[in-house]
Amino acid sequence: MTPFVVLWHPAHTEQLKSMGLRLAETICTAVHAAAENGSGDIRRARADHPNRIRIHVRGAVVFADVDAEAQTLTVLRILRTG
Numbered sequence: 001m002t003p004f005v006v007l008w009h010p011a012h013t014e015q016l017k018s019m020g021l022r023l024a025e026t027i028c029t030a031v032h033a034a035a036e037n038g039s040g041d042i043r044r045a046r047a048d049h050p051n052r053i054r055i056h057v058r059g060a061v062v063f064a065d066v067d068a069e070a071q072t073l074t075v076l077r078i079l080r081t082g
């Protein structure tokens with residue numbers, strides 16, 4: 001499997017900085033693992049949009065869009081869960 005390129009909006013980078021080092025590191029690791037080999041707690045976000053996924057980590061969930069043709073994983077939103 002060819003790794004996908006992860007696309008982050010600058011606002012997400014700032015958001016991660018405000019979440020604390022451990023949580024930010026966990027989120028980044030999970031997003032890159034999902035892009036590299038599809039591993040992690042990944043779930044479909046919407047039945048009507050199969051390319052929308054949620055990447056779950058302890059303390060947060062990342063909403064992303066996968067474009068298989070362009071081989072990109074675009075982070076759309078990051079939410080704290082606890």
